[in-house]
Amino acid sequence: MTYSTQMEAAKAGIVTPEMEHVAQHEGIKPEILRDRVAAGTVAIPANHNHTALVPHGVGEGLRTKINVNLGISGDMRDYDCEMKKVDMALKYGAEAIMDLSNYGKTHDFRRALVKKSPAMIGTVPMYDAVGYLEKDLAHISAQDFLEVVRAHAEEGVDFVTIHAGLNRKAIDSFKRSGRKMNIVSRGGSLIYAWMEMTGNENPFFEHYDELLDILYEHDVTISLGDALRPGCLADASDAGQIGELIELGLLTTRAWERNVQVMIEGPGHMAMNEIAANMVMEKRLCHNAPFYVLGPLVTDIAPGYDHITSAIGGAIAAANGADFLCYVTPAEHLRLPSVEDVKEGVIASRIAAHAADIAKGIPGARDWDDRMAAARQRLDWPAMFDEAIDREKAEAYVATTKPTDPSTCTMCGAMCSVRTMNRAMNGKNVSLL
Incomplete structure (x- = not known):
């Protein structure tokens, strides 16, 4: 039997080469992984056209994965610098890189990234629409948006963030909720503006089946974006956020019926005492689909240190069921991150992910810590450096005195x-x- 997606193969009882690799990497039986992919509780984003990919699984019973955001902006257009960020992300173990480029013709950078990167690649096609189509937002049609998604899929992108849940019903709930920060999702704000200017329904919601056809063809995982994620503590867990999450659960089952893999995106800014409940709610409403969270940032008052506020929230989120952490850098809310900011963000998120994996009892997670403890007991500095998450920094500190x-x-x-x-x-x- 031929298959187009990992989910389609899994439902047919086939263990794909990607499943074999992920199972070996995670230390589980391939048949167990296959069954989780078939059920949708694990996704293996693996576009047929991404030949450099080293596949990773995201979801039930697997190690928490890390994503790095980077890309060109209108004010910062240094392609070489962005590639240095890619190198930094790969050096420190990020499993995914999202190209959030939003200026001009971005396809050259994206193609180079796909060709270079063993990490899975994600994009938000909505960011690229204006530059790719050379049309102002109000003049873009629903079919135009789908054309951009198709272009990204053909270039080898493994997952795409699509804000399909921001439909008319969700917007009505948002308008009545009286938020402090309104919509802080960049893609969500653009979809909202387009809907308001044109009077039309969200094109990704209205033409969802056609969107799924494109993703199925190339085995692109849909990462259902949370356009109404909270952008401050005051907006967390409000009617808009939860109403959209309900819609994302319905869209999840529709995607699975078409053998398209799904991840769900989540908050955002959120007080520590709300995080665990939100993780349980997502798993319940979205049928245990893998959960991909930005942070959550547990306080709003730490610009310059938001890699720390995010790591605190990320550790709590992952320990309570989140599967995929989007890193946050010290530059969050302030500027496009530098190469060093990327390093700080990746390491903070990896610490959070690893701490959560220990708490979740992921097999083998604590072995790393036990090796470090044994090296410390022996006062074996070279062995300690071998186990350090950032060997260079640890060695530099010791060398200063x-x-x-x-x-x-x-x-x-x-x-x-x-x-x-x-x-x-x-x-x-x-x-x-």
Whole structure:
């Protein structure tokens, strides 16, 4: 039997090469993974045209994955710099890269990214519509939007964010909710503006079946975007956000019926005490589809440090069921991130993801920590550096000072508890002078 998508193959009982690779990487049986892909609780975004891809699974029972956002903007058009960000993201282990370029003809950068990257590639076709079509927003037709999606699919993009749930009903709920920040989703705001200017229904909702046909042909996973995600704590868990989530659940089953893989996108800004309930609600309303969250950012007052507010929220979210974390950098809300910002964002998100995997009991997750603990107990600095999530930073910190005993650091020196216990438990004298 021939198949077009991972889900179609899984439903037919076929274990694809991508499933084999993911199962081996995750340490689970291929048949278990296949059944989860068939049920939609795991997605393996893997466009037929992305030949450089090293596939990853997102969802039930798998390690929490990390996405990095980058791309060209109208004010910052340095293509070489964006490729350096790609290199940084890959170096520190991001499994996905979203090209959010929104200026001019972006296809050259996107094609180069797909050709280069072993990480899965995502886009938001809505961002590209004005530049790709060379039409102002109000003059773009529903078929024009679908044409842009088709172009991205043909270029090898593995998943696309589509804000299909922002229909007339969701907008009515939004308008009555009286939000502080209105719509902070870039794609969502553009769809809303287009609907208001033209008087039409959301083209991705109205022509959803035609959209699914395009995605099915190339096995592009649809990441159902949360146009009404909260952009501040005050807007979290409101009627607009939940109403749209209900629509996304309905769109999920329609996609699965057409053998198109699905991920659901979630908040946003949200107080810590609301995160766990939101994760449970998404899994319930969206039939356990993989959940992809931006943050959540647990406070609104930390510009310059939002990689930290995001990592706090991301750890709580993933520990309670989120499967995929979109990184946030220190530059969030302030500027396009630099290469160093990308590094800080990836590492913060990876720490959050790993901490959550330990809490969720993902097989093998804590082995890494146990290796670090063993190296520390031995005061084995080279082994500690081998296990460090950022080896270069750890080595640089140690190199800046010179302790009297090179097996210790300058925090405790001769009073190092590990040194003391190693000597005492081996029957040796402990001298501090």
